[in-house]
Amino acid sequence: MTTATIPNVTLTTQANVYFDGKCVSHGYTLADGSKQSVGVILPATLTFTTGAAEVMEGVGGSCEYKLAGSDQWLKSGTGEKFSVPGNSSFDIRVTDAPYHYICSYA
């Protein structure tokens, strides 16, 4: 099951633009005060660092990711999730259609 919509959020109107637009996201706050973002990654290979631990949920397209310290690229698609430890980093590679995601903080 893919999360197509998220109800009852307070949406931040300014986008977050990373890597000259290869990744764009919009942040929002849920009713319980927790913060998430919805975003899209265009075809590219990017490296993100994490502060808090993150969970990436695919809602369109697919990607491959490689966690810090690993040399294995793993695939993650629509309806699938992957976790990234806090204070770490991960590489993400999108080759075909853009990868759309929800990023939440574990």
Next chain:
Amino acid sequence: MTTATIPNVTLTTQANVYFDGKCVSHGYTLADGSKQSVGVILPATLTFTTGAAEVMEGVGGSCEYKLAGSDQWLKSGTGEKFSVPGNSSFDIRVTDAPYHYICSYA
């Protein structure tokens, strides 16, 4: 006054990607059922067509726009709005920092 956040919306998780990512937006539905989107335009000159009439509200950066049938570029910045008739088109030019906007349907 710039609209920094919008409360109580149902957010569509998949982004809208236009012109290979030069424009990215996320759509949402307000409590009253009306639909809007928040988006960002990276440095580029783009042409959009409209179905319903639109109102563009700047929430970051600035742009210049030219309505169909006009040869005049007009500036619109943060906290400012411009209207585009329905079943028409407009050119939009972003040269410096990305232009962040809220698009609502009049």
